[in-house]
Amino acid sequence: MTQTEKFRRLTERLDTYPDQVVELQRQLVSRVALGPEVGGVGEADKAAFLAEVLESWGLEVRNYPAPDDRVPGGSRPNLVAYLPGKRPEKVWVLSHTDVVPPGDLSLWESDPFTLRVDGDRLYGRGTEDDHHGIVMSLMAVRAFLDLGLTPERTLALALVADEETGNDKGLAFLLREHPELFSPEDLIIVPDAGSNDGTMIEVAEKSILWLKVTLLGQQGHASRPHKAKNTLRAAAHVIVALDDLQREFPRHNPLFRPPMSTFEPTRKEANVPNINTIPGRDVFYLDCRVLPDYDLAQVTERVRAIATEAAGKFGVTVDVETVQTLASAPPTAAEAPVVKALQQAIRQVYGREATPQGIGGGTVAAFFRKAGLPAAVWMTANDCAHQPNEFCFLSHLLGDAKVLAHVCLLAE
Numbered sequence: 092m093t094q095t096e097k098f099r100r101l102t103e104r105l106d107t108y109p110d111q112v113v114e115l116q117r118q119l120v121s122r123v124a125l126g127p128e129v130g131g132v133g134e135a136d137k138a139a140f141l142a143e144v145l146e147s148w149g150l151e152v153r154n155y156p157a158p159d160d161r162v163p164g165g166s167r168p169n170l171v172a173y174l175p176g177k178r179p180e181k182v183w184v185l186s187h188t189d190v191v192p193p194g195d196l197s198l199w200e201s202d203p204f205t206l207r208v209d210g211d212r213l214y215g216r217g218t219e220d221d222h223h224g225i226v227m228s229l230m231a232v233r234a235f236l237d238l239g240l241t242p243e244r245t246l247a248l249a250l251v252a253d254e255e256t257g258n259d260k261g262l263a264f265l266l267r268e269h270p271e272l273f274s275p276e277d278l279i280i281v282p283d284a285g286s287n288d289g290t291m292i293e294v295a296e297k298s299i300l301w302l303k304v305t306l307l308g309q310q311g312h313a314s315r316p317h318k319a320k321n322t323l324r325a326a327a328h329v330i331v332a333l334d335d336l337q338r339e340f341p342r343h344n345p346l347f348r349p350p351m352s353t354f355e356p357t358r359k360e361a362n363v364p365n366i367n368t369i370p371g372r373d374v375f376y377l378d379c380r381v382l383p384d385y386d387l388a389q390v391t392e393r394v395r396a397i398a399t400e401a402a403g404k405f406g407v408t409v410d411v412e413t414v415q416t417l418a419s420a421p422p423t424a425a426e427a428p429v430v431k432a433l434q435q436a437i438r439q440v441y442g443r444e445a446t447p448q449g450i451g452g453g454t455v456a457a458f459f460r461k462a463g464l465p466a467a468v469w470m471t472a473n474d475c476a477h478q479p480n481e482f483c484f485l486s487h488l489l490g491d492a493k494v495l496a497h498v499c500l501l502a503e
């Protein structure tokens with residue numbers, strides 16, 4: 092049978108799975124998996140259910156539990172299961188079993204932990220983030236099994252804990268304690284973010300740098316400015332002067348939108364409460380999203396120098412503190428095999444051209460990239476993760492399962 096014929100049969104098979112998808116989502120949504128940081132008991136219940144499903148399909152499931160005294164049972168489950176392929180190289184799909192709390196219940200139109208089906212939409216906490224990844228990968232496995240087909244590469248599922256609260260008991264644990272699981276030859280897909288037409292393949296993330304800028308001058312009466320040192324006027328000049336950062340760190344990388352580093356003044360703390368006092372202390376914050384090739388310490392140093400010079404003209408001193416710093420992982424190459432494979436599959440299934448892109452935030456894929464493993468973040472998402480009335484489209488789940496099936500059929 093040709094690859095084209097196999098793909099056609101897998102596609103047709105997946106089209107018969109809507110009821111299975113709904114039932115799987117129903118079971119997953121009802122098993123609340125919240126981390127101890129947010130008052131939950133962990134992912135044991137949901138992971139046990141998933142292990143039972145996969146084992147009933149004949150797959151061998153291994154658990155790599157991360158010790159954690161804060162939950163009943165004393166550990167967090169990290170499941171790995173393989174659908175053996177013709178070759179040992181793997182297509183990994185890493186999904187997470189934990190969810191975020193529902194938040195304000197009055198904003199939900201139905202119980203967050205009872206699946207509600209409305210046409211193509213499946214509502215419930217976790218349906219998209221990250222049951223989307225779990226369900227699409229399980230459905231792809233199911234289709235290969237039902238048709239008695241063997242994928243080219245081994246399809247490897249990782250169902251990990253603790254994504255929403257830091258990954259220390261999830262992927263970070265797996266990479267630290269069981270690094271032999273993953274190889275740079277594997278294609279690693281993380282279905283945990285994406286665009287609503289499925290054309291964004293996330294391969295890079297900017298570094299994040301948050302700075303607190305404090306200006307100290309001399310408070311005084313507004314009618315006698317010569318006796319004061321006005322920090323608000325100085326802050327205004329400092330903020331304008333900091334626009335120079337754009338010129339000092341000018342590199343462009345077309346992967347990102349926007350393609351350059353950004354340096355945005357954001358929060359401003361209150362100074363004096365009344366109009367007729369000149370403020371002697373002002374504090375504002377800078378949110379910098381910096382291209383991976385720049386050093387964050389160098390950016391901080393330039394902020395300090397520019398601000399000190401601009402404020403000095405008003406006799407005002409400046410202190411710059413780091414609030415958060417998160418250096419980005421090296422990007423996955425835009426030509427990496429996982430990107431090429433996804434592009435080809437997305438073209439087949441959706442008839443669209445997907446492009447490798449960078450984002451300004453951070454995802455769990457950074458852990459793979461820091462370990463030298465090229466990972467791509469991809470799914471067809473509708474961007475309602477963490478919101479009330481979270482939902483996913485059944486049709487996207489099946490479409491994305493077809494994309495995954497296609498990737499597993501690729502010979503190279």
Ligand SMILES: [Zn+2]
Nearest residue numbers: 220221254283
């Ligand atoms: Zn997620």
